Amino acid sequence: MAKQERFKRTPMPERAPEERRNDFMEVPLGYSTELAVAEASRCLQCKNSPCVAGCPVEIDIPGFIKLIRDGDPVAAARHIKLTNTLPAICGRVCPQETQCEAVCVLAKKGAPIAIGNLERFAASMEAAAGVETPPAAEPNGHKVAVVGSGPAGLTCAGELARRGYDVTIYEAFHVPGGVLVYGIPEFRLPKDEVVAAEVDFLRKLGVRFVLNTVIGRTVTIDELFDRGVEAVFVGSGAGAPMFLDIPGENAIGVYSANEYLTRTNLMKAYRFPKFRTPIARGKRVAVIGGGNVAMDSARTALRLGADTVLLLYRRSEKELPARLAEIHHAREEGVEFHLLVSPTRILEDAEGRVTAIECQKMELGEPDDSGRRRPVPIDGAFETFDVDLIVVAIGNRPNPLIPQTTDGLKISRWGTIEVDDKFRTSRQGIFAGGDIVTGAATVIEAMGAGRTAARSIDEYVNDPEHLWK
Amino acid sequence: MHNVVSRDEIAPSVVRMVVEAPAVASKRLPGQFVVVRPLEVSERIPLTIVDSEPASGTITLIVQVVGATTRELTSIQPGENILDVVGPLGRPTHIEKFGRVVSIGGGVGTAVAFPIAKGMKEAGNEVWGVIGGRSRDFVILEDEMRSLCDRLVVTTDDGSYGVKGFVTDALRRLIEETSGAIDLVLAVGPLPMMKAVSALTREHGIHTVVSLNPIMVDGTGMCGGCRVEVGGEIKFACVDGPEFDAHLVDFDNLAKRLRAYHDMEQQADHQCKIGLATRNKQ
Numbered sequence: 001m002a003k004q005e006r007f008k009r010t011p012m013p014e015r016a017p018e019e020r021r022n023d024f025m026e027v028p029l030g031y032s033t034e035l036a037v038a039e040a041s042r043c044l045q046c047k048n049s050p051c052v053a054g055c056p057v058e059i060d061i062p063g064f065i066k067l068i069r070d071g072d073p074v075a076a077a078r079h080i081k082l083t084n085t086l087p088a089i090c091g092r093v094c095p096q097e098t099q100c101e102a103v104c105v106l107a108k109k110g111a112p113i114a115i116g117n118l119e120r121f122a123a124s125m126e127a128a129a130g131v132e133t134p135p136a137a138e139p140n141g142h143k144v145a146v147v148g149s150g151p152a153g154l155t156c157a158g159e160l161a162r163r164g165y166d167v168t169i170y171e172a173f174h175v176p177g178g179v180l181v182y183g184i185p186e187f188r189l190p191k192d193e194v195v196a197a198e199v200d201f202l203r204k205l206g207v208r209f210v211l212n213t214v215i216g217r218t219v220t221i222d223e224l225f226d227r228g229v230e231a232v233f234v235g236s237g238a239g240a241p242m243f244l245d246i247p248g249e250n251a252i253g254v255y256s257a258n259e260y261l262t263r264t265n266l267m268k269a270y271r272f273p274k275f276r277t278p279i280a281r282g283k284r285v286a287v288i289g290g291g292n293v294a295m296d297s298a299r300t301a302l303r304l305g306a307d308t309v310l311l312l313y314r315r316s317e318k319e320l321p322a323r324l325a326e327i328h329h330a331r332e333e334g335v336e337f338h339l340l341v342s343p344t345r346i347l348e349d350a351e352g353r354v355t356a357i358e359c360q361k362m363e364l365g366e367p368d369d370s371g372r373r374r375p376v377p378i379d380g381a382f383e384t385f386d387v388d389l390i391v392v393a394i395g396n397r398p399n400p401l402i403p404q405t406t407d408g409l410k411i412s413r414w415g416t417i418e419v420d421d422k423f424r425t426s427r428q429g430i431f432a433g434g435d436i437v438t439g440a441a442t443v444i445e446a447m448g449a450g451r452t453a454a455r456s457i458d459e460y461v462n463d464p465e466h467l468w469k
Numbered sequence: 470m471h472n473v474v475s476r477d478e479i480a481p482s483v484v485r486m487v488v489e490a491p492a493v494a495s496k497r498l499p500g501q502f503v504v505v506r507p508l509e510v511s512e513r514i515p516l517t518i519v520d521s522e523p524a525s526g527t528i529t530l531i532v533q534v535v536g537a538t539t540r541e542l543t544s545i546q547p548g549e550n551i552l553d554v555v556g557p558l559g560r561p562t563h564i565e566k567f568g569r570v571v572s573i574g575g576g577v578g579t580a581v582a583f584p585i586a587k588g589m590k591e592a593g594n595e596v597w598g599v600i601g602g603r604s605r606d607f608v609i610l611e612d613e614m615r616s617l618c619d620r621l622v623v624t625t626d627d628g629s630y631g632v633k634g635f636v637t638d639a640l641r642r643l644i645e646e647t648s649g650a651i652d653l654v655l656a657v658g659p660l661p662m663m664k665a666v667s668a669l670t671r672e673h674g675i676h677t678v679v680s681l682n683p684i685m686v687d688g689t690g691m692c693g694g695c696r697v698e699v700g701g702e703i704k705f706a707c708v709d710g711p712e713f714d715a716h717l718v719d720f721d722n723l724a725k726r727l728r729a730y731h732d733m734e735q736q737a738d739h740q741c742k743i744g745l746a747t748r749n750k751q
């Protein structure tokens with residue numbers, strides 16, 4: 001291959017911004033076989049493969065890329081699934097630029113292998129060919145319960161089912177998937193084609209789903225043990241929204257991102273009134289925050305008919321925590337970025353509807369604990385934006401329901417459940433992983449936790465005394 | 470899927486439904502609610518668990534038809550199914566022996582007041598009831614309240630039944646009669662009523678609890694849509710409530726937030742009436 005080509009990344013075909021900002025269909029279209037093979041052929045098949053260490057679940061990246069290059073994407077998908085059961089999802093939502101692709105040797109030349117795109121390609125080729133269900137594992141007679149059906153819970157359950165466990169997932173909502181269904185929008189992660197397909201696959205493995213069941217309310221963890229469950233994995237996520245705590249925040253037209261996205265994605269408010277859940281359709285929308293959640297909210301607002309969407313973030317461009325692809329897509333679609341501003345007050349009209357948001361202007365000061373430069377207010381400098389809808393996307397905390405209803409669980413001062421390197425909590429037989437342990441993080445880290453926890457559970461059930469001393 | 474065991478209209482546009490939900494029935498305590506999604510297209514709406522029978526695995530709901538989803542729910546007939554019922558949610562009522570408790574229900578609010586009053590009675594309180602409606606037809610659960618209350622006053626706005634006037638008028642007389650010797654007032658009903666009760670009992674220094682009904686989505690603390698201002702702080706009614714100290718509640722803020730979707734709700738209800746849809750057959 002010519003050197004030039006080696007250093008050029010094969011672009012992912014995408015729908016044009018003017019078209020896609022009007023609907024909820026997926027934005028990137030996926031590689032064709034030809035494009036995928038071209039991209040796979042750029043990979044140097046490095047002996048020490050630094051990319052692998054950049055992936056939290058250590059997928060054999062050169063291995064699966066070679067299979068794509070050699071024309072067997074279905075085998076590539078199976079190869080990925082030895083370590084990552086959800087390639088169709090991770091290929092789409094992993095922050096590759098800070099993980100696997102960041103350390104690809106070609107990154108130095110500015111064009112790392114598009115590992116995520118290739119992963120997605122392999123997964124869709126496998127789906128098109130019909131995913132084979134592995135032969136049912138011999139039941140081992142042990143019962144395990146999983147709380148929450150986000151990526152952590154799904155992965156843990158899948159891993160245990162393959163080992164012959166009798167696994168039941170309990171989910172509070174009426175659809176399984178966690179943030180994958182209620183948070184991340186359809187235009188980034190198709191619900192039927194991708195998420196529901198993964199859930200179906202788990203069902204075929206024998207995993208049972210009990211929906212509409214809030215652990216701690218409908219049933220407690222202790223009652224699950226009473227019913228003969230030997231171990232419990234808690235993957236309940238970080239679902240409690242934070243607010244700004246500024247005047248006017250309870251005006252009509254101020255949403256948490258969770259509510260805004262749940263109404264839209266889970267309750268299908270974008271198809272109102274056929275679906276009955278209403279959502280306010282702002283014409284000028286402000287989204288507060290700079291992460292994936294903020295980008296998803298901003299792009300959702302466009303699709304719900306906003307003329308203008310302002311993204312208000314208190315640090316600078318460099319500190320935006322969202323995936324690069326999302327920042328890029330949001331810009332292309334016309335989201336206006338206003339950086340170094342921090343909301344101080346929300347203004348409302350006589351009926352209590354939002355009319356504007358006042359912000360303090362900021363500049364960057366010394367680095368804080370996270371190593372990012374801390375935003376500090378510029379004395380007396382304010383800016384007011386006229387808006388009719390505000391979405392607050394400044395972060396989520398763990399939901400306290402499980403800690404409150406389960407005695408003896410050690411909780412950190414951030415409300416997360418404390419675990420050790422084997423994902424054991426302070427209570428015998430209870431394991432936890434994903435956002436409930438780390439605070440809001442990533443899909444792939446939640447999956448990694450679910451998988452490792454499943455191994456610990458297996459170890460524990462086979463020798464309960466040994467693993468809990 | 471949750472089978473509807475029985476369904477009867479107990480007042481104009483107010484329907485009592487007994488629904489199979491064994492897990493909820495065996496767990497629920499007074500003051501708790503369920504979130505219901507009747508059909509695939511419906512909203513998720515919160516409804517108080519009026520009563521439960523763990524043995525038969527059923528719960529009782531009393532639903533006032535106000536919009537699309539309550540219309541869809543109440544159109545489901547015995548033998549048909551409600552798609553989703555989640556619960557029991559919310560903090561149970563704080564029940565202890567207070568002494569003399571006056572339990573006030575305005576309109577369909579009586580459905581919420583009744584289970585709380587029942588819990589208070591079982592804990593050994595002297596329970597007085599005040600229930601009201603616009604006119605005779607709108608008074609609900611009179612027999613149920615009468616059988617558990619040590620004393621019951623019924624009011625109607627138009628005087629067509631019981632005492633003419635609002636429930637607050639009746640409460641004022643009870644306060645005067647007892648010189649304020651009331652240990653706790655519980656009030657559930659339309660917001661203006663709860664606000665008026667709260668103002669009255671504040672004057673007399675009587676501890677008062679109200680059950681709030683903000684718009685909810687999940688009912689588990691993950692959306693913040695149900696936030697209310699209590700004592701100057703933001704609380705999520707679904708997990709911190711729904712019952713709060715009335716004297717700390719910002720009723721005007723809640724009234725405002727309940728109006729958020731007014732126009733859209735009418736549109737949805739219109740759509741619902743045209744297409745009264747696909748029920749959940751067994």
Ligand SMILES: Cc1cc2nc3c(=O)[nH]c(=O)nc-3n(C[C@H](O)[C@H](O)[C@H](O)COP(=O)(O)OP(=O)(O)OC[C@H]3O[C@@H](n4cnc5c(N)ncnc54)[C@H](O)[C@@H]3O)c2cc1C
Pocket residue numbers: 093094095147148149150151152153170171172173177178179180183184185213214215216235236237238239261292293296323399401402433434435436440441442443444446
């Ligand atoms: C809008 C949005 C966009 C994101 N974008 C990205 C992205 O692009 N890339 C990325 O890597 N990460 C992204 N994230 C983060 C990522 O989605 C999370 O880190 C990940 O989903 C955490 O997985 P989890 O399994 O721990 O929890 P969750 O996905 O939160 O799932 C937890 C599940 O548990 C259920 N549950 C909670 N409590 C109970 C209970 N008591 N009983 C029963 N069930 C319960 C919840 O209903 C939920 O379904 C995004 C997050 C959001 C909100």
Ligand SMILES: Cc1cc2nc3c(=O)[nH]c(=O)nc-3n(C[C@H](O)[C@H](O)[C@H](O)COP(=O)(O)OP(=O)(O)OC[C@H]3O[C@@H](n4cnc5c(N)ncnc54)[C@H](O)[C@@H]3O)c2cc1C
Pocket residue numbers: 502512514515516517518531532533534535536537538539540577580581681682683684685711727728731734735737738
């Ligand atoms: C904890 C709790 C317990 C409740 N218990 C009961 C009950 O036992 N029986 C009962 O009939 N209702 C109860 N409600 C109210 C019930 O949830 C609403 O009436 C229902 O959500 C309306 O749905 P809809 O789609 O039919 O009407 P919508 O179209 O959503 O609304 C129609 C009209 O009702 C008003 N409205 C909307 N939501 C509410 C609300 N949460 N409370 C009051 N008015 C509202 C709207 O402003 C509008 O004017 C309870 C609410 C809460 C929060």
Ligand code: SF4
Pocket residue numbers: 054055056057058059061084090091094096099100101115116119444
């Ligand atoms: S799972 Fe994520 S981090 Fe790992 S290789 Fe795939 S895209 Fe990269």
Ligand code: SF4
Pocket residue numbers: 042043044045046049050051052061062103104105106113115
């Ligand atoms: S570091 Fe990059 S080029 Fe090397 S094996 Fe990994 S993906 Fe291929």
Ligand code: FES
Pocket residue numbers: 684685686687688689690691692693694695696705706707708
């Ligand atoms: S209903 Fe969503 S937080 Fe209360």
